[in-house]
Amino acid sequence: MHDHWASCLPHCARGEHADDPKEFRTPWSCKLLGEAPVLKDNFWMMCSGAGACRGSHVLHAWRRSPRVLADAVGDLSQLPGARRADHPVLEHWRAAPPMFRGSRVRLRDIARFVRDLLQSDPFGTGDQVPYVDFEGGEAQAVAVTQRQLAFLAANALMGNGIPPGDGLEAALKRCAGRGQPNAQVFKERRLAGEVAPPPTGFLFSLLSFLAVLSQELPPGGQGLVVVAARPRAADGSWRERLAEHVLRPPTMCLQSAGGEDCGLNDFMAGGNDFQAMTDIAGGAIGGGGGLCDIATTQEESVVQFYSEVLAFSFFAGGPTKMLPVPVVFLGARRYMAEITGQSGLGPPFFAKCGYIRAEDWLNDGIRSRAVQVEIAGRRVPVAASSFVGVASKCARCHSNCSVEDLANNRCPDQRNFLDEDIGRWYQAYEASMYNPAVRGAFEGIVKRIGTGPWGAGEWMGDSQRSFLAVWLPPPPPAG
Incomplete structure (x- = not known):
């Protein structure tokens, strides 16, 4: 491929080609069409507030x-940051390494990747790490690469x-202090799917993150950019747009319940680009579960x-x-x-939302599509997916209604907010x-919203009224 032409060839030589017409003789890049954008440096950005x-x-x-610390990784026989909870998880991984894109990802693969990460100085800041605190304040933003995260x-x-703690x-x-499961019992129960596993989801999550990237990132590669951002304080500016904006x-x-498949993945499963x-x-993200496990x-x-x-x-x-x-x-x-x-009282859910498979728990269909978006004036590659945490007003905090009535939108107090x-x-x-540094990225990645109970959530807002509020047209002007 060059500036004016692309062609399917069995081989490609970079640079100018003598057989090209002189007026089009620009260097061939040999870049594959549709190839994901690649970040070639250790880009990162951190904002403590707006501007x-x-x-x-x-x-x-x-x-x-x-x-x-890299010298202490060894074969990843222990995780010092999660003592007491690490042994059964590592034993289970060792006994049943999960498949990812046709190959098993073993602990030695993760250990090699962890050792390489710790030796690599991906931020370019030596033995220091850049930091912005998301607790308190508003409009903070952090953009880092997959390798840095x-x-x-x-x-x-x-x-x-x-030293300040993170x-x-x-x-x-x-999370490690919440349970000390017996390694053998843990392994047998997970493989049999007979009882709910102990609280170790956080370790499966972080190890799975490292496992997938160990297979996706080339040696020394930074991967894509991932952004975390908080908005500024809420205000009433949404009212100014009521007359001019209409919901698609x-x-x-x-x-379930006899409904027709809409052709999209369940909103919690992701997998729908943009x-x-x-x-x-x-x-807070993770709520009462404290980021520890499936709940x-x-x-x-x-x-x-x-x-x-989680990271x-x-x-x-x-x-x-x-x-x-x-x-x-x-x-x-x-x-x-x-x-x-979906959920259920028995296996595999045990009355919880979601479950971690006993075998092959990595997301083999993880999305790979990425797009170039603007962050702080620079174009960088970001995966075409996003996660938004939002809460409703805590209706259950201001009501004497039962949880059952709240869950079924039968409580008048729910309609006050x-x-x-x-x-x-x-x-x-x-x-x-x-x-402003991440607005372009937000607009380039978030094209539609996948949600279940709009305007509700764990704090029991009235999702039925919220849906009606956005579906029904506004009343005509008075007079």
Whole structure:
């Protein structure tokens, strides 16, 4: 391929070709048509607030040099960052390494990748790491490469962190302390699918993230860019657009109860290019589950499957060490199977939302489409998928109704917060609410919204009224 012509050839030589007409004799690039865009440097960007990007981050020194830590990786027989919970997970992985694109990904493959990550200095900052705290403030934004985010996860799993403390290290310590399952019993139960596994989803998630990237990234490759961003404070600006903006007809999907298949993947499973996956959250990503494991609600479970979201908790440095909502993750992908809108009391769900397969739990159909978008004035490649965490007003906090009545929209108190809930969803999904440095990326990645209970979520908003509010046309002007 050159500037004026592309052709299918068995071989290609870069540079000018003497047999090309002189007026079209420009160098051939030998680039494959449809080839994914590639980032060739260690690009990253961090903004502590709106308009505060260049130089607004701080550099924290790692407690231990990652290069020195690389020598301790060995064959990944232990994960110092998650002591007490690591052994059964590693034993299970060793006994039943999952398949990914035709090959088994073994612990030695992940160990090799982790060692390479720790030795590579992907940020170009030596034994320091750039940092912006997402707890408190507004309009923060972080853009890092897949390799850089994997580097953060690798440090956390190996017990490394920064002196002020970070959310990922805190999550590993918190979750590892919740259960000490017997390794043999754990393996037998998972393979038999007889009982619910102990709380180890966070380790399967992070190891799966590293496993997939160990197969996808070329040696030293940075991969795609992934963005985490929080919007500015909510306001009433959505009201100004009511008269001029009309909702496009939504696609209704009812994949049970005799409904027709709409041709799209379940919204929680992702896999629909340019469609945001809505995490109908509470006050923070991961909620009451603390980022630890599959749980009974979507908001607690879904983060385990979108491993980059879990890894981004590194940037939660405040008192809770949890990422507050609303927050968007551009380019986030689902690394594990299996999560949809289905559940059940027995295996494999055990009354939980989603489950981790006992075998071959990696998402073999993970999306690979990427597009060039603008971040801080530069064009970079980002996966055509996203994850948006948003909460409704906490109706259950202001009501004496039963959970059953709230879940079935039978509580009058649920209908007192419609305007506030619309404002929250507008805040989460309107590009102009975000830092100018990432607005172009938001507009390039989020083309449609995939959601279940719009305007509701774990805090029991009235989703029926929310749907009616966006479907019904506004009343005609008075007079």
